[in-house]
Amino acid sequence: MDEQKRIEFEKELNSLRRDILLMLYEAKSGHPGGSLSAISVISYLFLNVMRFDPANPLWEERDRFILSKGHAAPALYAILARVGYFSPKLLKTLRKLGSPLQGHPDSRKLPGVESSTGSLGQGISIAGGIALAGKMEKKSYNVYTLLGDGEIQEGQVWEALMAASQFKLDNLCIFIDNNGLQIDGPVSMVMNVDPIADKLRSFNLATMEIDGHNPDEIENAFEFFKSNKGKGVPTGIVSHTIKGKCVSFMENKSEWHGVAPSKEEVEKALDELGCIESLEDWLTEGITWER
Template structure:
């Protein structure tokens, strides 16, 4: 796909993606609103301005790969994939329905553009490492991007995988941490504190970049910079707001796994239109 580096264009796409997320969640009647909205800019930048991929040829061998390790944010991935052209946007309205290709959590068996199934947290980085090791063996220039949640890094396997990527110096792996501060039971710092994050990843042999995860300028420059860092994997710790873009969803743990009602959808779409 041709890259879009114009920030106004990316903002426009992000706004449309947010509307799609809210609309499909409302139609489905269930799903994960907050953690989808917090990752909109991150995925928009990645898919429209960085990832070498081709919706017409989803299995192109040398493509870059994206793994949504925080699989519950499936709606944002589906909205982006549809907008990229992997499937029709109309299909988004069948999210979570029996017979739909859009499963509640990403499933590579059904959905074009989904590389691996996720949903059980903590497993995406290991798979990213495997793809990165294979690319290295095959001499491919593939880069592997993986989106982690901040609550997700409470899973031990994340740190096993972090150690592996550090040990094998997988500079073709770029993790992005959607650091929205909330998990189902409340603030991450209250449930079980994961901070300090940057020194942890550094200690595991990673380069760490910290950005505002809703600022396209910062996201693009971090993604560019990560590509230039050699000899170690990079993690971009993106500070985000759960529920971002809809004032009454922002920073509310309650909206982790709740879909907008009809009334909430109407208010939210109005708010996005006027933003």
Template sequence: MDIQELNLLEEKARQIRKNIIAMLKEAGSGHPGGSLSAADILTVLYFKEMNINPESPRAPERDRFVLSKGHAAPVLYAALAERGFFPREDLLSLRKTGAKLQGHPDMNRVPGVEISTGSLGQGLSAANGMALAGKLDKASYRVYAMIGDGECQEGQIWEAAMFAAHYKLDNLVAFLDHNGLQIDGRITHVMSPEPLDEKWRAFGWHVQIIDGHSFPEIINALAQAREVKGKPSMIIANTVKGKGVSFMEDVAGWHGKAPKPEEAEQALAELDQRGVR
């Protein structure tokens, strides 16, 4: 794999993580854990994989990304701003009255947000609709989605899982951000959705399991998903909640809590000083 490209992705991921911390500190609330766990995947999607143009965010042939785990809005906003969909300065308006950057993504306020999400379990269905529309129109675009592992406790996820396989939506690739934590603790303690790989396979999906913080693995999985015909693709990405900030890593308490100014400072310093990987 091209070392220059990897370095570029590394830098973008670092910037996205720093933006997440800066936004949440400024907002005083929000969801750092699941934003940081998803940062490397979104980096690859927005800076390598997807056919998108910030100048023309509604171009019919664009690839689409649906953040079904909408509470990770900060990572989506950070990626969109970094990719040029709106000015970086806007990031600091997150969650403020009148801001376009709502606590959860609003498609009508933010260029590049494909569907409004936030209530868990619903985004994958919308991604199905987009992928189906692509099939009906014989369009070449691809649809990407990200769901959470806790989100797999929602029944609608499995309705959507059945649907995508039944309608052979091979233009759909979903990531499962498998960070193992939800608000009340470990997913396996709260309500285990495991074994996730077997479940998705049984529902008719092509399933891959990767390290969700390894750029080569994310890139390879996406390449493999392109070769799959007649099935939707599920990429189960094993991740660390809070990845990149030592005191947030694998701590359920950082699901929905903003860092205090001194914590944010430490987090930003850590992200500057060392690589995430």
């Protein structure tokens, strides 16, 4: 990746992290840790890889993204607003009564949300079904899904992987957001899922491990997926990430799985991201800044 593209991507990413923090601060509940670990891959996907048209959300040929770890909804909402599915002002309504920005994504309420998710283990099956429909209809679209590493403790995930291989879904790219933590503590302590990559390989997925915060490696992962198309195998990417990425006091802390930041905490976090001034804009106007 050339330097210019990298700088621009990091800048975008920083704005999205800011949006996630502000949204959660406003909502007073939600999931910062897993949103911040996942946003790097999700934002790269939307900004550089997927074909879609916010003016025509149901365009048949669009690529699809299913957030299987639905609790990272703030990450999804931040990027959907960024690419133009809805006004960034809506971000202020997260988790409030009547808002289309439900605590977990709801396809019936918000354009750009391909399927409701949130109940862990189900999104990957739904993504598989969409990929299977694409194969059946000989459509060229790709289906991307992102799961948590704790999520893969759900048996349904392995049922879905078996089916993805059985039906040769090489239009399906499965990311595991491997931040190593779940609500009750380290994944390895709660219910170990390692070695994830070996497990994916043994389920006949073309598998790759990446640093899920390194733009070059994220780019490589999508190149890898592209190179597997036509080979009849689904792609699995184990994305090594940091829960709470870029906020020092949230990083690698399972306590930050499902707690919103206080005023002081959000100030500290925004300060670390270099955008403390955005808090004032947010509190007064909603998001009014130019990107």
